[in-house]
Each structure stands twice: as structure tokens, then as C-alpha cells.
Amino acid sequence: MLLKTKQRITSNVCNIVSSLLMLAAIKLHPDKEYLEEIRDQAEDLFKINLWELLFNEDFPDIPIDFDTD
Amino acid sequence: MLLRKYISTLLMKLSIKISKDAFSEWEDHINQELQEIFNLPMLRDINFNTLADDYTENETINIRDMEIQIPKNFYNMLLSNFGELIENNPKIMVKRLSEFLEINIDKDTDIEENVINLVEFKKYLTKKAAEKKGFTIIKGDLDATKN
Numbered sequence: 001m002l003l004k005t006k007q008r009i010t011s012n013v014c015n016i017v018s019s020l021l022m023l024a025a026i027k028l029h030p031d032k033e034y035l036e037e038i039r040d041q042a043e044d045l046f047k048i049n050l051w052e053l054l055f056n057e058d059f060p061d062i063p064i065d066f067d068t069d
Numbered sequence: 070m071l072l073r074k075y076i077s078t079l080l081m082k083l084s085i086k087i088s089k090d091a092f093s094e095w096e097d098h099i100n101q102e103l104q105e106i107f108n109l110p111m112l113r114d115i116n117f118n119t120l121a122d123d124y125t126e127n128e129t130i131n132i133r134d135m136e137i138q139i140p141k142n143f144y145n146m147l148l149s150n151f152g153e154l155i156e157n158n159p160k161i162m163v164k165r166l167s168e169f170l171e172i173n174i175d176k177d178t179d180i181e182e183n184v185i186n187l188v189e190f191k192k193y194l195t196k197k198a199a200e201k202k203g204f205t206i207i208k209g210d211l212d213a214t215k216n
Contacts, residue, residue, distance in 0.1 A: 011089070018088030025080035028073050038081075038095055045091050 005056075012053040019046035078103050 022042040026035045052058065081099045085092050 015088050015091060018084045018091060021080050021084035021087065022092060025077040025084060028080065029077035030073050038092065041092065042084075045088070 009053065012049040015045050015049040016053065019043070019049070074102075 019042040022038065023046070026032060026039050026042070029035060078099055081092075081095070082103065085096055085099065
């Protein structure tokens with residue numbers, strides 16, 4: 001159990017560092033337009049892993065609210 | 070711009086290495102971009118001194134109001150090798166080219182005048198290279214074309 005938690009924390013930290021590096025790289029890159037998709041992916045990765053690291057549980061699947069009213 | 074692209078791509082590569090599975094679908098694309106950066110021709114790869122020996126035939130090119138006789142295909146070689154680099158980062162390219170050819174390019178005036186029109190700029194570099202390597206000027210005056 002302890003090993004599993006340790007692995008999970010390591011994975012979360014690695015993913016957070018990785019996503020921050022990716023976001024920095026995109027910020028630096030001169031042709032930003034084609035990197036939009038990677039940026040979205042990096043932001044999601046950062047959010048999910050930070051959540052998991054802080055609350056020690058899976059990121060909740062929040063239903064998308066299409067009703068704009 | 071080229072340096073920013075290079076650092077950015079290296080950061081992306083590092084990011085992929087740190088994260089085990091995220092971004093893996095982009096790895097091929099990033100590798101390709103890195104390869105493209107590394108494959109850009111570098112000034113040190115071209116030996117201007119032996120270049121003239123490689124081309125035995127001469128051709129005459131017209132630059133503004135001058136006629137210069139240079140080794141055949143020299144002009145095309147210059148364009149094909151330096152065109153992309155000049156477009157990516159003209160100021161750094163001018164600096165490096167001027168150092169390599171040991172020619173004095175006035176960075177404040179010459180760059181501003183010539184970078185605006187890329188075709189003119191390439192011709193200008195050819196002219197400078199021709200001047201340095203002593204290619205024959207048939208008609209016209211090198212200094213007169215500067216302004």
C-alpha cells in the first residue's frame with residue numbers, strides 16, 4: 001500500500017514537472033499556433049496531477065454543462 | 070528565433086522524458102523538428118577557399134549595375150545554403166557571415182538596407198563574397214553599389 005502511494009506520488013510529481021516544462025517550451029516557441037493542442041494537453045495533465053497529489057484521490061469526472069442559460 | 074525554437078524543442082524533449090506516457094504521440098514530431106534544426110547548413114561546412122576550385126567554369130551575374138564573373142553555380146550555392154538561415158535570423162547570419170568572410174559589414178546601415186529585400190540581400194552577400202575571394206569584376210564598381 002505504501003509502495004503504491006509512493007509510486008503514485010512520484011508519477012504525479014513527474015507529470016507536474018513535465019507539464020510545466022512543456023508549457024514553458026510552448027511559451028518560448030516562436031510558432032505557437034500549431035502547439036495549441038499540446039498546450040491543452042499539458043494544462044490538463046498539470047491540473048489532474050496536482051489534484052491527485054493534493055487530495056490523494058482521482059480527479060473527478062465533472063460533467064460538461066452544455067446549457068449556457 | 071532559431072535559438073528559441075531550439076531551446077523550446079529541447080524542453081519539450083525533456084518534458085517527454087520526465088513524463089512516462091504523456092505527450093508520447095508528439096515525440097516523432099518533436100524529433101523531426103530537432104533534426105531539421107540540426108540539419109540546417111552551417112558556415113563551417115562550406116569552404117569558400119576550395120569552392121572556387123570545384124567550379125572550373127565561370128559565369129557572369131548582374132548585381133544592380135555591376136557585372137561580376139564568379140564560379141558557375143556559386144550564386145545558387147549561396148542561395149540554397151544560406152537562404153533559410155537568412156530568413157530565420159538575418160542579423161545573426163550577417164554577423165557570422167561577415168566574420169567568416171572577414172568582410173566589414175556595417176551592421177547598422179547595411180543590414181537595414183538589405184534585409185528588407187531578401188533577394189537584394191542575397192545578392193549583396195554574393196557580392197561581398199566575390200569581393201573577398203577576388204572574383205573578377207567585369208564592369209562596375211563594388212563601392213559604388215554600396216549606397
